[in-house]
Amino acid sequence: MASPEDGFVNGVYELLPGEPPACGGGQISCAVRDHRNGHRELIGVLAARDAPVRSVALGTLSGQAIENMILPIAHGVGRLPDGRSGMFVIQPRAVGQPVLDAAGRTEPWGERALIEHLIRPAALALDRLSHLGVTHRAIRGNNVFRPRAGSRITLGGAWAGPPGALQPSVFEPPYSAMCHPSGRGEGGSADDVYALGVLMLALAIGAVPLADLPPDEAIHRKLERGSYAALAGALRLPTSIADLARGMLAEDPDHRPPPVLLADPLAARSRRVAARPPPRAHTGLDIGGHTVWDARSLAYAAFRAPEEGMRLLRGPDIDMWLRRALGDPLLAARVDDAVRSAGSSHQAENGTADAGRLMHCIAALDPLAPCCWQGVALFPDGLGAMCAAADPQAGRSGLREKLTQLVQGDGLAVWAAAKGSRVDNALIHLDWRQSRVLLNIPGWAGGFPRLRYAQNPLLACQSALVGAGCVVRLHELLPALDANAQAAGARLVDAEIAAFISARMKGRLDAEFAVLAEEEAHEVDPPGVRGLAQLRVLARLAQSDPALHWSNIARAALPQAEAAVARWHAGSERAQRLERLRHAAQEGNLLAMLAALDDPASLHEDASGVDAAKGRIALLETTLSRIGSHRAMRRAAGRQTAQEIAAACGTILLVGVAVARTMF
């Protein structure tokens, strides 16, 4: 079967980078040919290393078909000729061009075209998608295609990256836009409806509204005025489109029309939600360089300037502003409770109690806000993708440390409690506790890397030991290690690989990784302990296909494995096992190498034998010491015996002489 190194994905889909470039909605993509039937109307979208593909969506949508939406056909590891490799999502090539050009402009669409060619087909597709429990989260100008003028649109693929990660902030609800791109989470179909509403406005006026504003300013404006007013406030829109857009761009997801209702735009227009506009203060409050007039703008400003926000929240200004200027003493009391909250013991230990209080305050000020933690916002279901994005940035923004502190403390639980019935409190609690368990596992099998791989089943292993190869599944690890074994040296398992294996094997090799971490931490290696633990891990991986041999890995692992032979005391046994080990290494048979070293029964016999030998040696030593100390005694005994013999001889002689003289 053709391998990823040959430019194939799953051995079937051939990547054709020389073909005309495919439109991947802003992601790296290339043309693909299905080798089974020669079908060329496919593209492969390459996921970034730190932005894993949507594993749940890919699993759910496998084999599905939704009209007017590009669904994934397959996914797997591939490599482009220029050396870029990673996870490719194979999907049909979009017909036509994006509805907005690269500058975000187009000819304005008419009312009928917007409803018949955009809203209705998109709503039907989103409704079908929501029934499958999946969201799209990639409705934007360059990812919605129209074959030709007057035809229905097709929603592009959205599966080769975290949900909403590539969305321009204007296409996202303000609470999603303020999140880290990888932390927006799966969201709900209401978020797709919002993006569709923004796209509808953009197509109605021929340009993306607020496109010239920085994202931060656009979010401020949306929060302060409301999304519809901020995006379409001064525009002259057809009444039906304005009514639709007002509902689709509601701040509260519960107030947006569901996709099934959008499929009948007349019904959607008639659905008026009595959403009360947010109360506005009669005096502004300066915070973080902005003057805020309402509670949710205050929450956003406190999130953007956490230190100043916490300082103001501790003082009397915000309390007075909430009570007197905004006229909301209940809100002021809730914020006061949040400011006075003690925080968890973990937060008190690592000095993040203030961050916890601020997050609590923001959640109290704006119940729709995401979890805002130390200047980073995310929704809990975006934690996995955030973990994947965090590692490369560990040295720059400390995102990894922030996420670690968030999970170690009770920030997510407090946020979920503040959100009340808007979120699934029990599910968030369960996920948070599971994440914290993984984070607290000591050694290489736990910690942040384990959490990252556990949260992202299709994230590539980020160890340097796998070289340039992309290892997503467990069975891809040994080939990558074998290809890179000569450069890697004797150490073939590091913390990243250990976390990767632990996450994929549900902790079945945690004992070996604990040994490896212990040896690494103390930099001592009792005879062969590290080598044997490493060999156990490698052999366990090789068990999936015992017929395959890994010569490079075996050769690299041999020096450390040889040290494990010293666990046997018997010289003959050692020599025999060393011979077996070297022979197996020459063949590249990791299982045979492990069998030569991992033999508890033989080790038990050896221990018994060495005890017997020690006993025998002790007995011989006693004999030798007795020989030394009894030498004089033996000589005295010899002389005494000689005297007795001589006396006996004398007696015999005397009797003989007497007899002889008497008789003769």
Place this chain on the structure above:
Amino acid sequence: MAIRQSAAGGARRGGLIAMLQAVAAFVLLGALIFVGALPLLCLFLPAILALAVEREPGRPMTRTLLLFGTAGAWDPLSVVWQAGSPRGVEWMAMLDARAVVWAWLAQAAGWLLAEGIGLGLVLLADRETARIEAASRAEIAALTAEWNLGEVADRLP
């Protein structure tokens, strides 16, 4: 002063003992001459010397010399025995040079036999001991090498 007095007291006691020993020797010599034991003294002089010198319990060497000496001096002793009355003339008849030589040769043979057998037995015991020692060391070395017990080998005697 006390040391000098103690040394003078020791010297006086030593002289007294020597004098008493000399008196005892004269008394014994007189008694021997009186009973006619001088010839016996001549015949068994090696055994008597051994009796004086030997310090081992039971005087085994003296016993051996007496046995061998008696066998060697059988003839003169039998003459005295058969004479019935131990008068000085018969006793002196024992002082025949040939009889004394035979008696002394017999005692020398006894001494040689006792010493020779003793030496032989000691040599045999040493040889057996050396064999056992070598075998034990070889076995310890083999066990140490086979079972990788270097620390045991280091503390061997």
